[in-house]
Amino acid sequence: MPTPTVSREVRLAALPQGLPMPEHFTVVETPLPVPAEGEALIRNRWFQVLPALRTLIGGGLEGATPFPALHPGDTLFGPTVGEVVSAPSGSSGSDLQTGDLVLHFQGWREYAAVPAAQCTPLADTLPDPVAHLAMGATPYGALTRAAQVRSGDTVFITGGAGSVGSLAGQIARLLGAARVIGSTGSPAKADRMVSELGYDAAILRASGPSITEQLAKAAPDGIDVLLDNVGGEQLQAAVTAARTGARFALVGALSGQLSPDGDGTTAPVELDSFQLILKRIAIRGFSGQEDPTTLPEWNERFGDWLSSGRITFPHVRVPGIENAPRALHEVISGHHLGTVIVEL
Numbered sequence: 001m002p003t004p005t006v007s008r009e010v011r012l013a014a015l016p017q018g019l020p021m022p023e024h025f026t027v028v029e030t031p032l033p034v035p036a037e038g039e040a041l042i043r044n045r046w047f048q049v050l051p052a053l054r055t056l057i058g059g060g061l062e063g064a065t066p067f068p069a070l071h072p073g074d075t076l077f078g079p080t081v082g083e084v085v086s087a088p089s090g091s092s093g094s095d096l097q098t099g100d101l102v103l104h105f106q107g108w109r110e111y112a113a114v115p116a117a118q119c120t121p122l123a124d125t126l127p128d129p130v131a132h133l134a135m136g137a138t139p140y141g142a143l144t145r146a147a148q149v150r151s152g153d154t155v156f157i158t159g160g161a162g163s164v165g166s167l168a169g170q171i172a173r174l175l176g177a178a179r180v181i182g183s184t185g186s187p188a189k190a191d192r193m194v195s196e197l198g199y200d201a202a203i204l205r206a207s208g209p210s211i212t213e214q215l216a217k218a219a220p221d222g223i224d225v226l227l228d229n230v231g232g233e234q235l236q237a238a239v240t241a242a243r244t245g246a247r248f249a250l251v252g253a254l255s256g257q258l259s260p261d262g263d264g265t266t267a268p269v270e271l272d273s274f275q276l277i278l279k280r281i282a283i284r285g286f287s288g289q290e291d292p293t294t295l296p297e298w299n300e301r302f303g304d305w306l307s308s309g310r311i312t313f314p315h316v317r318v319p320g321i322e323n324a325p326r327a328l329h330e331v332i333s334g335h336h337l338g339t340v341i342v343e344l
Contacts, residue, residue, distance in 0.1 A: 003041075003085055007032050009075045009109035010324050012057060019332055020057055025076075025325035033113035033327030035086060040096050042082035042114050048133040049327045049340040050078050051162075058263030068312060076324075080107035081122065081129050088116050096121065102285050103132050110344055125303040133341055134313050136302055138251050138286070139168035139227055141294035143175055146249035146286040147225045151176035154219050156238055157199075158182075159229030159254055161189040165337040166197055166314040168227050173198040174310060179227070181210065181218045182225075183234055193327060197314065204292045205234070212237040222246075231255040231267045239275050248283040257331055314338030 006029050035041045055069045070076065070137040071126035071181035081103055087096040096102070102119040106112035122132055139157075143149045155172040158163045160182020172180045182199045184190050190202035203214035215223075215237045222243035228235055232255030239250065256267025275281070288294060316336045318327040324342045331340050 003032065003043075004111075005032050005251065006015055006030065006110040007109060008321050010321060011075050012070050012072050014072055016057065016159045019258070020054060021096075022329050024057075025217060025328070026297065027325070028289075028324050032111055035088070038088050038094070038117075039113045039115050040084050040094070040102075040119060041086040041105065042080075042102065042106070042112045042119070043085050044080050044082040044107060044112060044193055044315075044344055046130050046133060046341050046343050047080040047297045047324075048078055048125045048135075048163075049324070049342060051254065051330050051331050053328060054264040054332060055257055056239050058265050076108035077105055078107040079133055079200075080104055080112075081275065083113070083117075083163040100128050100332055107342075108321075108324060115247070125299045127303070127306055128197075128313075130315070130317075130341060131302070131306065131313050132142060132299075132326060133339060134302070134315070135163040136167040136171065137295045137298040138288040139164050140171050140298045140301070141288055141291060142227055142249035142251050142286040143168070143171055143225070145291060146295070147227065147247040149175045149177055149225055150306065152244075153224040154179040154181070154221065155217065155225040155227065156181045156183075156219065157227045157229070158234040158238075159252065160184050160193050160197070160199060161186070162229060162254075162334075163225075164229050166252060166338040167192075167311070169193065170198040170311045172225075172227070174305065179219065181223070182216065183230070185334055186293040192337055196312065212236070215241045218300060225249075227251065229254055231269050235269050236271060239271055239279075239281065242281050243281050244279050246279060246281045250283065250285045251287075256332045316340050317343045319343050 004328045016024045017122040059069050084100045088094040101122045104114045104119045155177045157168045160185040169180050179200050181201045183203050193199040193202045201218040223241045226238040228250045229252035253267035257264045315338045
């Protein structure tokens with residue numbers, strides 16, 4: 001297939017008031033990027049659609065994350081699997097070869113010139129290259145390192161049908177949890193969580209009973225572990241349901257990130273400190289980047305679990321870069337279960 005002379009990419013066209021909509025983005029045609037010394041030209045094949053882009057569009061968290069804020073005219077970015085079209089010269093010290101599949105962070109465009117040092121060659125540990133875009137390393141690291149799930153634990157996972165939660169329930173089960181409970185906003189997702197994703201029960205936000213009441217019914221003896229993607233009312237409910245010595249791992253803050261009333265950069269919540277003290281609850285924020293051993297360990301176990309059929313990778317593929325702005329809106333709206341991937 002001949003290399004084209006142009007490439008398309010998705011740019012932020014205007015800052016939204018509230019949640020971003022497809023009209024806040026534009027798909028533009030640009031000249032094919034020319035790699036500089038030490039860079040590879042990558043034809044992107046698949047990229048992940050992250051709800052965290054809402055925070056970057058809202059101004060980012062200056063100094064708290066490695067990612068810059070997005071401004072009108074900027075090209076979006078995110079985890080991507082692509083194929084090397086042209087590799088750096090041998091004098092650059094890179095081992096990349098034409099045809100290699102690599103993981104990098106310059107998604108939301110058809111072609112990218114990427115420094116070789118920022119490309120991770122993909123080994124054969126996973127049966128499908130797209131599985132490298134799974135968000136499993138975060139819940140795996142949080143459940144093994146921060147919350148340290150033990151055999152027999154009752155685990156509560158907020159946002160149980162998203163890109164993190166759809167894997168987290170399965171991971172908790174494989175790590176020995178006796179009971180796994182998740183939250184979601186859709187009865188259809190709740191049914192799939194129980195039938196497909198390792199959950200024993202799913203509780204619905206914005207239904208009749210409160211989250212606290214539903215969690216008390218689903219876990220009458222309390223919870224040992226919380227993996228929190230949401231914050232807000234669901235974190236409060238987890239404190240109420242916690243057993244003595246419960247371990248909480250906080251990996252997301254969707255209650256603030258996806259709130260139409262804010263800018264996606266804060267997620268305030270009021271917690272009862274008496275409960276935290278009396279129950280000796282350990283709360284720890286966890287980022288997948290904090291332990292360099294997490295990702296290779298996860299990839300090895302994920303590959304084994306996928307090959308043996310003990311885990312699935314729930315995801316939706318959206319064809320064509322022209323549909324990427326709509327895909328982001330659907331992710332923010334909670335339209336899909338699992339990870340959303342644009343296929344180029």
